[in-house]
Amino acid sequence: MALNALRRLLLGWAPLALIACHSLPDSASTAMSHRLVPAGSEGFALEGRAQELDSGALRIGYPGVTLHTRFEGRYLALRAHSSGEQSALGIQVDGEPPRVLKLNKTPQEWVLIDSDEAVKRQVEITHRGETWLGQVTIEGVTLNEDATLTPAELPQRKMLVVGDSVTCSYGAGDRSTPPNTGPWWDPKASYGMQVAEALEAQVHLVCYGGRGLIRSWNGKTDEGNAPEFFEWAIADHAPVAWDHRQYPPELILVSLGTNDFNLGIGPLPEREAFVGAYVDFLGLLRTVHPNATIALTEGAMVNDEADPQRPQKTVLRQYIREAIDRFGRPDVHFIPATHYPGDHRDSHPTGPQHALMAEELSHQLRALMGW
Structure with missing residues:
Protein backbone atom coordinates (compact mmCIF):
# COMPACT_ATOMS: atom_id res chain seq x y z
CA MET A 1 0.00 0.00 0.00
CA ALA A 2 1.36 3.46 -0.89
CA LEU A 3 2.44 5.65 2.01
CA ASN A 4 -0.16 8.34 1.30
CA ALA A 5 -2.96 5.80 1.01
CA LEU A 6 -1.91 4.23 4.30
CA ARG A 7 -1.81 7.63 5.95
CA ARG A 8 -5.32 8.47 4.72
CA LEU A 9 -6.62 5.15 5.97
CA LEU A 10 -5.20 5.84 9.42
CA LEU A 11 -6.64 9.35 9.47
CA GLY A 12 -10.03 8.10 8.40
CA TRP A 13 -10.47 5.27 10.88
CA ALA A 14 -8.03 5.58 13.79
CA PRO A 15 -8.57 8.09 16.63
CA LEU A 16 -7.32 11.44 15.42
CA ALA A 17 -3.90 12.45 16.66
CA LEU A 18 -2.26 15.85 16.65
CA ILE A 19 -0.48 16.19 13.32
CA ALA A 20 1.29 19.38 12.28
CA CYS A 21 1.44 20.14 8.59
CA HIS A 22 5.23 20.09 8.55
CA SER A 23 5.29 16.59 10.05
CA LEU A 24 4.21 15.05 6.74
CA PRO A 25 7.07 15.86 4.37
CA ASP A 26 5.97 13.39 1.73
CA SER A 27 2.22 13.88 2.07
CA ALA A 28 -0.04 15.43 -0.54
CA SER A 29 -0.18 18.54 1.65
CA THR A 30 3.43 19.53 0.94
CA ALA A 31 2.66 20.14 -2.74
CA MET A 32 -0.11 22.60 -1.92
CA SER A 33 -0.32 26.13 -0.62
CA HIS A 34 -2.74 26.53 2.28
CA ARG A 35 -5.10 29.21 3.56
CA LEU A 36 -6.91 29.63 6.86
CA VAL A 37 -10.70 30.03 6.81
CA PRO A 38 -12.04 31.38 10.14
CA ALA A 39 -14.78 29.38 11.85
CA GLY A 40 -17.12 32.37 11.65
CA SER A 41 -16.89 32.56 7.86
CA GLU A 42 -19.75 32.03 5.43
CA GLY A 43 -18.34 28.61 4.54
CA PHE A 44 -19.94 27.17 7.68
CA ALA A 45 -23.54 26.90 8.80
CA LEU A 46 -23.62 27.45 12.56
CA GLU A 47 -26.12 25.58 14.73
CA GLY A 48 -26.07 26.78 18.33
CA ARG A 49 -24.92 29.85 20.23
CA ALA A 50 -21.40 31.19 19.81
CA GLN A 51 -19.45 34.43 20.16
CA GLU A 52 -17.58 35.55 17.06
CA LEU A 53 -14.21 37.10 17.90
CA ASP A 54 -12.50 39.89 15.98
CA SER A 55 -10.30 37.28 14.28
CA GLY A 56 -13.34 35.43 12.94
CA ALA A 57 -12.81 32.59 15.41
CA LEU A 58 -15.80 31.28 17.38
CA ARG A 59 -15.87 30.95 21.16
CA ILE A 60 -18.31 28.32 22.42
CA GLY A 61 -19.65 27.36 25.82
CA TYR A 62 -22.94 25.51 25.37
CA PRO A 63 -22.95 21.84 24.29
CA GLY A 64 -24.04 20.62 20.89
CA VAL A 65 -22.94 23.77 19.03
CA THR A 66 -22.13 22.48 15.56
CA LEU A 67 -20.42 23.80 12.44
CA HIS A 68 -21.77 22.22 9.25
CA THR A 69 -19.92 22.48 5.94
CA ARG A 70 -19.50 20.77 2.59
CA PHE A 71 -15.80 20.49 1.77
CA GLU A 72 -14.37 19.99 -1.70
CA GLY A 73 -10.62 19.73 -1.97
CA ARG A 74 -7.60 17.71 -0.95
CA TYR A 75 -6.54 18.98 2.46
CA LEU A 76 -8.49 20.04 5.55
CA ALA A 77 -7.16 20.64 9.08
CA LEU A 78 -8.86 22.05 12.17
CA ARG A 79 -7.41 24.57 14.63
CA ALA A 80 -8.90 24.83 18.14
CA HIS A 81 -8.16 25.10 21.85
CA SER A 82 -10.03 25.35 25.17
CA SER A 83 -9.76 27.27 28.41
CA GLY A 84 -9.96 23.94 30.26
CA GLU A 85 -8.59 20.41 30.05
CA GLN A 86 -11.84 18.43 29.64
CA SER A 87 -13.28 19.93 26.47
CA ALA A 88 -13.72 17.90 23.31
CA LEU A 89 -14.95 18.24 19.75
CA GLY A 90 -16.68 15.52 17.78
CA ILE A 91 -15.81 15.30 14.08
CA GLN A 92 -18.17 13.57 11.66
CA VAL A 93 -17.29 13.13 8.01
CA ASP A 94 -20.07 11.95 5.68
CA GLY A 95 -22.10 10.72 8.65
CA GLU A 96 -19.49 8.25 9.87
CA PRO A 97 -19.28 7.63 13.65
CA PRO A 98 -17.72 10.68 15.31
CA ARG A 99 -14.04 10.89 16.11
CA VAL A 100 -13.34 12.74 19.35
CA LEU A 101 -10.63 15.40 19.65
CA LYS A 102 -9.62 16.22 23.23
CA LEU A 103 -8.66 19.87 23.59
CA ASN A 104 -6.44 21.73 26.00
CA LYS A 105 -5.19 25.26 26.53
CA THR A 106 -2.51 25.00 23.85
CA PRO A 107 -3.78 25.72 20.31
CA GLN A 108 -3.57 22.57 18.22
CA GLU A 109 -4.13 21.57 14.62
CA TRP A 110 -5.56 18.25 13.51
CA VAL A 111 -5.48 16.96 9.94
CA LEU A 112 -8.96 15.77 8.98
CA ILE A 113 -8.55 15.11 5.26
CA ASP A 114 -5.33 14.58 3.28
CA SER A 115 -5.86 13.27 -0.24
CA ASP A 116 -3.89 13.12 -3.50
CA GLU A 117 -7.09 13.92 -5.37
CA ALA A 118 -9.96 16.31 -4.70
CA VAL A 119 -12.77 14.76 -2.67
CA LYS A 120 -16.22 15.94 -1.61
CA ARG A 121 -17.07 15.46 2.07
CA GLN A 122 -19.74 16.73 4.44
CA VAL A 123 -18.11 17.68 7.73
CA GLU A 124 -19.67 18.42 11.13
CA ILE A 125 -17.71 19.82 14.07
CA THR A 126 -19.64 19.54 17.37
CA HIS A 127 -18.79 20.84 20.84
CA ARG A 128 -19.19 17.85 23.16
CA GLY A 129 -18.71 19.51 26.56
CA GLU A 130 -20.38 22.34 28.43
CA THR A 131 -19.33 25.73 29.67
CA TRP A 132 -17.84 24.88 33.06
CA LEU A 133 -15.59 22.21 31.54
CA GLY A 134 -13.95 24.88 29.39
CA GLN A 135 -14.79 27.45 26.78
CA VAL A 136 -13.74 26.26 23.34
CA THR A 137 -12.26 28.51 20.67
CA ILE A 138 -12.46 27.14 17.14
CA GLU A 139 -10.06 29.29 15.16
CA GLY A 140 -10.96 27.80 11.81
CA VAL A 141 -9.71 25.34 9.25
CA THR A 142 -6.65 25.21 7.04
CA LEU A 143 -7.32 23.97 3.51
CA ASN A 144 -5.54 23.80 0.20
CA GLU A 145 -5.69 26.98 -1.84
CA ASP A 146 -8.24 25.83 -4.43
CA ALA A 147 -10.48 23.96 -1.97
CA THR A 148 -13.99 25.23 -1.20
CA LEU A 149 -16.30 25.25 1.81
CA THR A 150 -20.04 25.55 1.29
CA PRO A 151 -22.42 25.84 4.27
CA ALA A 152 -24.64 22.80 4.61
CA GLU A 153 -28.38 23.37 4.54
CA LEU A 154 -29.98 23.17 7.97
CA PRO A 155 -33.60 22.22 8.69
CA GLN A 156 -36.08 25.06 8.41
CA ARG A 157 -37.72 24.27 11.73
CA LYS A 158 -36.06 25.73 14.81
CA MET A 159 -36.17 24.36 18.33
CA LEU A 160 -34.66 25.60 21.61
CA VAL A 161 -34.14 23.50 24.75
CA VAL A 162 -33.43 25.16 28.10
CA GLY A 163 -32.24 22.99 30.96
CA ASP A 164 -29.55 21.69 33.28
CA SER A 165 -26.98 18.87 33.22
CA VAL A 166 -29.42 16.37 31.70
CA THR A 167 -30.14 18.72 28.80
CA CYS A 168 -26.37 19.26 28.51
CA SER A 169 -26.05 15.44 28.04
CA TYR A 170 -24.09 14.66 31.21
CA GLY A 171 -24.26 10.88 31.61
CA ALA A 172 -25.24 10.19 28.00
CA GLY A 173 -21.63 9.54 27.02
CA ASP A 174 -19.01 7.07 28.21
CA ARG A 175 -19.84 6.20 31.81
CA SER A 176 -16.90 3.80 32.13
CA THR A 177 -14.62 6.81 32.62
CA PRO A 178 -14.34 8.82 35.87
CA PRO A 179 -17.42 10.98 36.55
CA ASN A 180 -17.25 14.69 35.74
CA THR A 181 -14.69 14.12 33.00
CA GLY A 182 -15.23 15.00 29.36
CA PRO A 183 -16.29 11.58 28.00
CA TRP A 184 -19.45 11.65 30.14
CA TRP A 185 -20.92 14.28 27.80
CA ASP A 186 -22.26 13.43 24.35
CA PRO A 187 -24.80 16.01 23.17
CA LYS A 188 -25.52 14.04 19.99
CA ALA A 189 -26.91 11.35 22.31
CA SER A 190 -28.90 13.83 24.41
CA TYR A 191 -32.66 13.79 24.43
CA GLY A 192 -32.72 17.34 23.06
CA MET A 193 -30.68 16.70 19.94
CA GLN A 194 -32.46 13.37 19.34
CA VAL A 195 -35.86 15.07 19.59
CA ALA A 196 -34.72 17.72 17.11
CA GLU A 197 -33.54 15.04 14.70
CA ALA A 198 -36.86 13.20 14.99
CA LEU A 199 -38.78 16.44 14.38
CA GLU A 200 -36.44 17.50 11.54
CA ALA A 201 -35.48 20.70 13.33
CA GLN A 202 -32.38 22.67 14.22
CA VAL A 203 -31.75 22.89 17.95
CA HIS A 204 -29.95 25.11 20.43
CA LEU A 205 -29.15 23.54 23.80
CA VAL A 206 -29.06 26.39 26.32
CA CYS A 207 -28.16 24.66 29.56
CA TYR A 208 -25.79 24.60 32.49
CA GLY A 209 -25.09 21.67 34.79
CA GLY A 210 -26.11 22.21 38.39
CA ARG A 211 -28.22 25.29 37.72
CA GLY A 212 -31.96 25.71 38.18
CA LEU A 213 -34.73 28.25 37.90
CA ILE A 214 -34.19 30.03 41.24
CA ARG A 215 -31.28 28.14 42.86
CA SER A 216 -28.41 25.84 41.98
CA TRP A 217 -27.87 22.28 43.22
CA ASN A 218 -26.12 23.69 46.32
CA GLY A 219 -28.88 26.15 47.17
CA LYS A 220 -27.08 29.24 45.86
CA THR A 221 -29.20 31.85 44.11
CA ASP A 222 -26.43 34.07 42.72
CA GLU A 223 -24.57 31.72 40.33
CA GLY A 224 -26.40 32.61 37.15
CA ASN A 225 -29.44 30.36 36.96
CA ALA A 226 -31.64 29.82 33.91
CA PRO A 227 -33.26 33.27 33.66
CA GLU A 228 -29.73 34.71 33.65
CA PHE A 229 -27.82 32.27 31.42
CA PHE A 230 -30.69 32.23 28.92
CA GLU A 231 -29.58 35.76 28.04
CA TRP A 232 -25.95 34.80 27.41
CA ALA A 233 -24.08 33.60 24.34
CA ILE A 234 -21.40 32.30 26.69
CA ALA A 235 -22.40 31.41 30.26
CA ASP A 236 -19.45 32.84 32.15
CA HIS A 237 -18.52 35.02 35.10
CA ALA A 238 -18.15 37.82 32.53
CA PRO A 239 -21.09 36.83 30.31
CA VAL A 240 -21.47 37.79 26.68
CA ALA A 241 -25.02 38.82 25.80
CA TRP A 242 -26.92 36.79 23.22
CA ASP A 243 -28.93 38.52 20.50
CA HIS A 244 -32.19 36.55 20.45
CA ARG A 245 -32.97 37.88 16.98
CA GLN A 246 -30.31 35.57 15.56
CA TYR A 247 -32.41 32.48 16.22
CA PRO A 248 -36.23 32.67 16.49
CA PRO A 249 -37.41 29.18 17.53
CA GLU A 250 -40.85 27.88 16.72
CA LEU A 251 -40.70 25.52 19.72
CA ILE A 252 -39.13 26.06 23.15
CA LEU A 253 -38.83 23.12 25.54
CA VAL A 254 -37.91 23.97 29.14
CA SER A 255 -36.76 21.30 31.60
CA LEU A 256 -35.95 23.00 34.91
CA GLY A 257 -36.46 22.20 38.57
CA THR A 258 -34.19 19.21 39.23
CA ASN A 259 -31.55 21.33 40.97
CA ASP A 260 -34.06 23.62 42.67
CA PHE A 261 -35.65 20.48 44.14
CA ASN A 262 -32.38 18.81 45.16
CA LEU A 263 -33.22 16.97 48.38
CA GLY A 264 -29.73 17.61 49.70
CA ILE A 265 -30.53 21.31 50.07
CA GLY A 266 -33.34 20.75 52.54
CA PRO A 267 -36.99 21.78 52.14
CA LEU A 268 -38.47 21.97 48.66
CA PRO A 269 -38.77 25.48 47.20
CA GLU A 270 -41.55 27.68 48.49
CA ARG A 271 -44.51 27.75 46.14
CA GLU A 272 -44.66 31.49 45.58
CA ALA A 273 -40.93 31.90 45.07
CA PHE A 274 -40.77 29.16 42.44
CA VAL A 275 -44.08 29.76 40.68
CA GLY A 276 -43.58 33.51 40.56
CA ALA A 277 -40.11 33.10 39.10
CA TYR A 278 -41.44 30.68 36.47
CA VAL A 279 -44.15 33.15 35.46
CA ASP A 280 -41.49 35.83 35.10
CA PHE A 281 -39.33 33.50 33.00
CA LEU A 282 -42.26 32.70 30.76
CA GLY A 283 -42.72 36.44 30.30
CA LEU A 284 -39.09 36.73 29.21
CA LEU A 285 -39.44 33.84 26.76
CA ARG A 286 -42.60 35.35 25.30
CA LEU A 296 -42.56 22.87 30.12
CA THR A 297 -41.53 19.52 31.60
CA GLU A 298 -40.29 18.43 35.03
CA GLY A 299 -37.41 16.33 33.69
CA ALA A 300 -36.29 12.75 34.13
CA MET A 301 -34.44 12.84 37.47
CA VAL A 302 -37.04 14.07 39.98
CA ASN A 303 -39.13 11.37 41.68
CA ASP A 304 -41.32 10.82 44.70
CA GLU A 305 -39.69 7.61 45.91
CA ALA A 306 -36.44 9.09 47.23
CA ASP A 307 -38.30 10.87 50.06
CA PRO A 308 -42.10 10.46 50.19
CA GLN A 309 -42.20 13.34 52.70
CA ARG A 310 -40.75 15.58 50.01
CA PRO A 311 -42.31 14.30 46.76
CA GLN A 312 -40.23 16.15 44.18
CA LYS A 313 -42.07 15.10 41.04
CA THR A 314 -45.57 15.71 42.36
CA VAL A 315 -44.79 19.14 43.82
CA LEU A 316 -42.76 20.28 40.81
CA ARG A 317 -45.57 19.28 38.47
CA GLN A 318 -48.03 21.24 40.60
CA TYR A 319 -45.82 24.32 40.51
CA ILE A 320 -45.36 24.10 36.74
CA ARG A 321 -49.08 23.75 36.10
CA GLU A 322 -49.80 26.68 38.38
CA ALA A 323 -47.23 28.83 36.57
CA ILE A 324 -48.87 27.99 33.25
CA ASP A 325 -52.32 28.82 34.64
CA ARG A 326 -51.11 32.13 36.06
CA PHE A 327 -49.37 33.08 32.84
CA GLY A 328 -52.66 32.52 31.08
CA ARG A 329 -51.54 32.00 27.47
CA PRO A 330 -52.91 29.16 25.30
CA ASP A 331 -49.54 28.44 23.64
CA VAL A 332 -47.79 27.35 26.85
CA HIS A 333 -48.16 23.65 27.66
CA PHE A 334 -47.12 21.03 30.22
CA ILE A 335 -45.38 17.88 28.93
CA PRO A 336 -45.03 15.12 31.57
CA ALA A 337 -41.75 13.23 31.83
CA THR A 338 -40.98 9.69 32.93
CA HIS A 339 -38.47 9.17 35.74
CA TYR A 340 -35.26 7.47 34.60
CA PRO A 341 -32.93 6.43 37.45
CA GLY A 342 -29.57 6.32 35.68
CA ASP A 343 -27.50 3.36 36.86
CA HIS A 344 -25.29 2.20 39.74
CA ARG A 345 -22.66 4.80 38.82
CA ASP A 346 -24.81 7.92 38.72
CA SER A 347 -28.45 9.00 38.88
CA HIS A 348 -28.26 10.99 35.64
CA PRO A 349 -29.98 9.21 32.72
CA THR A 350 -27.81 6.94 30.60
CA GLY A 351 -27.48 7.17 26.83
CA PRO A 352 -30.16 4.50 26.22
CA GLN A 353 -32.43 6.31 28.70
CA HIS A 354 -31.93 9.56 26.78
CA GLU A 360 -41.58 10.00 24.49
CA LEU A 361 -41.00 13.72 24.06
CA SER A 362 -40.95 13.53 20.26
CA HIS A 363 -44.33 11.86 20.22
CA GLN A 364 -45.88 14.55 22.45
CA LEU A 365 -44.18 17.50 20.78
CA ARG A 366 -45.01 16.30 17.27
CA ALA A 367 -48.67 16.18 18.22
CA LEU A 368 -48.43 19.58 19.89
CA MET A 369 -46.80 21.24 16.88
CA GLY A 370 -48.54 19.33 14.11
CA TRP A 371 -45.12 18.29 12.80
Missing part, protein backbone atom coordinates in the same frame (compact mmCIF):
# COMPACT_ATOMS: atom_id res chain seq x y z
CA THR A 287 -41.01 38.80 25.01
CA VAL A 288 -37.98 37.66 23.01
CA HIS A 289 -39.80 34.92 21.09
CA PRO A 290 -43.42 36.09 20.73
CA ASN A 291 -44.40 33.45 18.18
CA ALA A 292 -42.91 30.35 19.80
CA THR A 293 -44.91 27.50 21.29
CA ILE A 294 -43.56 26.79 24.80
CA ALA A 295 -43.59 23.38 26.49
CA ALA A 355 -33.12 7.70 23.68
CA LEU A 356 -36.30 6.63 25.53
CA MET A 357 -36.82 10.19 26.78
CA ALA A 358 -36.45 11.48 23.22
CA GLU A 359 -38.98 8.98 21.90
